[in-house]
Amino acid sequence: MIYSAxxxxxxxxxxxxxxxxxxxxxxxxxRFNELLDxxxxxxxxxxxxxxxxxxxxxxxxNAYNMGSHERAENLFSEIGIRLGDTEEAARRARNxxxxxxxxxxxxxxxxxxxxxxxxxxxxERVFLRLLGYSGQxxxxxxxxxxxxxxxxxxxxxxxx
Numbered sequence: 001m002i003y004s005a006x007x008x009x010x011x012x013x014x015x016x017x018x019x020x021x022x023x024x025x026x027x028x029x030x031r032f033n034e035l036l037d038x039x040x041x042x043x044x045x046x047x048x049x050x051x052x053x054x055x056x057x058x059x060x061x062n063a064y065n066m067g068s069h070e071r072a073e074n075l076f077s078e079i080g081i082r083l084g085d086t087e088e089a090a091r092r093a094r095n096x097x098x099x100x101x102x103x104x105x106x107x108x109x110x111x112x113x114x115x116x117x118x119x120x121x122x123x124e125r126v127f128l129r130l131l132g133y134s135g136q137x138x139x140x141x142x143x144x145x146x147x148x149x150x151x152x153x154x155x156x157x158x159x160x
Contacts, residue, residue, distance in 0.1 A: 003119040004091075008068060010126055011075045021078055024071045025064050032064035079129045083122070086141050086156025090118035114156075117141050121154045 015024035033040070043060055047053030066074060072091075076083060083091070093115045118141045125137055128150060136147040141154040148154070 003116070003123040006123045007072055007075075007126055010123075010130060011068075011071050014075055014079070014130065015071065019078075022066075022074055024066050024074065026066060027064045029064055075126070079126065080151060081122075081125055081129055082151065082153055084153025084155065086118045086154050087122045089156075090115035090122065114141070118154055118156060125150060125154075 011024070014020055015022070027035075040057075040061060044057050047057045050056070069091075075081075121137070121140050128137060134150055137150055138145050139148045139154045141156045
């Protein structure tokens with residue numbers, strides 16, 4: 001989904017900036033290495049001859065980083081964007097088609113279309129906030145597309 005990718009790109013830029021508190025990590029790489037250097041070297045030695053050992057070690061070595069879902073949640077928190085039920089449902093629903101599930105039934109396509117509107121609105125809210133905007137946005141998830149304060153989540157009352 002293009003809006004999901006857009007939020008990931010905005011998240012990456014945000015965490016690379018000086019404005020972020022966490023920079024998308026649980027702990028700094030330096031502190032992580034300071035705490036676990038000896039254990040990581042031992043793990044690397046033990047995993048050396050195992051199938052996929054290098055991949056396992058690489059994941060262990062980067063365990064201080066948040067995953068993409070957590071990074072997005074952290075982005076929303078750091079910039080003061082609260083998600084409503086509609087936007088949360090859209091984020092959950094995005095995973096199925098993004099990972100290859102084909103939408104077959106009309107109900108699935110209709111639900112996906114509704115979630116697409118919610119994801120687009122969420123992207124717009126994040127983008128506006130990062131631009132320093134603090135006014136109103138157009139909630140395209142609701143009938144009549146009312147204006148809402150940027151801090152207010154989309155309501156999701158749209159019917160197709």
